[in-house]
Amino acid sequence: MTKRTVLLAGVSLALLGGSALAQSQETFGTIELDEIIVSANRAPSEAAKTGSTVLVATAEDLEQAGDIELQDYLARLPGITVSQNGPPGTQSNLRIRGLGLAYIQVRIDGIDISDPTGTQVATNFSNLLVDDIERIEILKGSQSALYGSQAIAGVIDITTKRAAAGEVTQSAHLEGGSYATLNGSYGIAAGFERGEFSLNAQHFKTNGFSAFDEDEYPGAEADGYRNTTLSGRGSFLLTDQVELYSALRYYDTSVEYDNDYSGGANAPVSTDTILFGGRTGAKVAWWDDRVSSDISVQGMQTERKYYTDDVFQFYFKGKRFSIESINTAEITSSLDITVGTNYNKEYAEGTYGLDADMHTAGVFGQIDWSATDVLNMSLAGRLDNHSDFGTYETFRLSAAFNPDYQTTIRSSIGTGFRAPSLYELYDPYAGDSTLEPEESLSFDVGVERSWMSERLSTSIGYFYIETENLIINDAGTAYKYVQVPGTSTSQGVETSAQFTVNDYLALTADYTYTWAVNSDDERLARVPRHDVGLGAVIEPTDNWRIALQGNYVADTLANDGTDLEDYFLLNGNVAYEFDEGPELYVRAENILDQDYQTAKGYGTAGFSVYAGVRAQF
Template identity: 40%
Template structure:
């Protein structure tokens, strides 16, 4: 199954065509593209992967993609205020420092950021058509940083059949929020082409919590452009490309003197991100080959900061070869070279990493698959780093999958951690990790249950302390369990529940900040009558520290949609139905009860 309850939790936000989403959820043999070096059927991979499909994302209703990710088991989100402010996605208690993010194959993590993370605050869900979320150490597949997991985002709008399809979305609501999105996808005899444009404007609310006496609105404006294409030049050669551009402006709050506590300020920041990837796929000598080149740049301007200008560049060249060894076995191997550099005011630095890697996926009969992955990275500063992963999937009976994996990973210090003039430390060494997980999924007719236990440990974490970045001797751990349940009440209505328990501690036994120990989601979604659809979800987040204990909260969201024609739907979405006062980061505000009305059309 593509998405046990984890994805049903996302579908709880479906406002249109939930029957279509349910069909996707219960479709067997879903192809996973990012669990290893080559694509594989979902029930053959031994690692935990969640898939958000086009229907999940298009009708989720959330402006920010991070809000949708927060409903997935094992994931949690914290944000420093309204749309556009710094947003961190955590996987199994590990934050953005340990989660590479790819957009149409382009690594979009920021080489100029403090710890090489990706800020989800400016990323809307309007253009995405698929998101794959890997959990656990994936260093053998993705190299440095991939300790907590990996997020892969796709924006291909090309229809399945020949022709052109246009999608339009318009939305307006609370905080003077306006969103418009246009998507065009075309499929030709020998290729595809898709383009999307999204414009978001909102006056927002105070980033510093209004309940602490802050009243200044912090607004946001962003423009997002996505372009992808593929062309079959011959029967054996395919050429393709992807490109993106994200430009954003956000108002934020800071820590003014003399109190130096979070409060209303006139601070603002501007971000500009763009990237390009080109590739060629061809068959020769019984091997499928891919040659690719990609590059990205992130520019940030923060006039209120100690350093105002930041720039991070990344260029990657790669080769990947895939060969069938036996009838059902696959050998994949490759190399890549990545150059990264940054500038932050007067500070600068660069690094080059060259890697060789291979993966063998073996089928033992019809009910057991084993994959072995190895990777060696040669870092221009730290020398050689070897990582590995063994993952197995066992299908002992129809409707049952048992998964298990053991993996290692590492995180090289970021360029900012090494070379920033006041905070950098050139004596830092890479962090090292090990992870293990074991899970089972079982179908009982209309009921599907799942359970996964996980454990990750990281040696010698790098943390900001004493005025700079320093190595902290010892081992930090995150461990816990993810439980999912999904029940089809009828052909058109689904009930769901998921729960994640996470124990995340540093080397001293102190809990990691902002990681909920208990995270529970309940809900129902479906078609409740001719042309009518609706959803309701309830999420309880409990037992967090930041660094003092934080209040628990219960967040309710709901929506109702009406199909005015076969191609168009009008909907009403309500966020924070019970007007809960809560924080995901200490001192920073969150939305009060908010109403949004929108129109979606596809033709």
């Protein structure tokens, strides 16, 4: 299928009001589709009127699942996979629809936390914990028209916890278990008549297990990890029309790992990482609240230091500064217009000669049109001027069609681009300053429907993403970055179902098929062809909850082209919540004690048990 074929098909489907089907908001496990979402149109929108694919998860969903690291929760969602080089904290890669972190923009309280010094600019999900998270929106497909470079596979927009008006709440969480793991957090949130603030702290420490698989490297030592994360946010109504807000995020981590260059399975190597980011801005409403403006400034800094035998070896330091404005106007009851601008500058330096910066200035616009009571459409366009590559244009067109209150049909099509990172361009050894940006086209189509008085919900959809001029780290050129001519594609089907059997039992299931290949039609590594999720939540009384989650992954290639073994993981937890008191729980991971790998040669956890207490007061 050529780009022209997909483009014309997508435009025709959207203009016909979704006569074709669009990938719906899936419901898997404890994911629920909220009425209002923000990420899809950069402004609050009704979910049923949004043509793009969005998954939503809440703090309650995260607590029920019991994961410590965010990527472990996300890995069980439709269309998302994670591969990791060993225990918590080690290098990992999260993929949406077959595309990795370099193609996913991640924002926490609006702060872009991707690392400007990375070999490819990407967010380190190994360092993201869950206890301070209030809500996650996962926007799939090429979104460069709204978010700029990097948002090719999608956007993950995370909001931390905040207080309800007139309330002061505190939360505490303590857990311990296998691999000498200890996880604790504390948060306080206060809401006042004209404002609110929240502060959260979490510390996670584990002795871990060997990064290299212990079956292949007998006698391998364990590789530990620690993470201290702090976050805060606040807002204040200066007047009835002006709101001021700020958000901060900080983490300090240290991880041990293995490599063949410094001792193999007993390598005495580690990395310490510190990240600090902040954002502040103002929201202004006028013209009887029919026009709103959001103007913000943000900055972040990250530093990674590498050690051997606790002796410092080298470092990378990166900085980012951004200014953004988003202005939305309600022209009529059926027509909204959004106009935005942004400026982004990144800087990276390292021990071995990396010292470079780049900047991008962009402007975008979007029209949201309720053509009829059952048809809603959105068209967005963007111009970005990059300091190294000049001007790039991107667009997105989407439509949502609601023939009845039980059915939502969606379709979206969009283009995107990813500028090479400072490392890919200017690293003295691996970089190539002649690299050009990658360009992409994304299309999805599907339907969501509820049945049996909304006790059963189902969704099915098709996605297609193609990327031109892929940039890879090539072993054939001694691991330098090169441009691969031609088009790489990732396409597949996402399906899901959620069934509320009765007041005590809810069942879920999902299946994702992904076919991802490069320009030579060779399959991409670490992208499973088949990914199945199963879940059950049993609540026999108001106090007890039992949850089980199963994940079957099959037909995955390793980086060397060999097959990874298929596996099935079963996790579960049992919780008891006292009346107006704390919740006690026990959870288990890999209950069947499966021996498996998500990255060839790297270990994974065996059967593990953890116990904890969670309280709000």
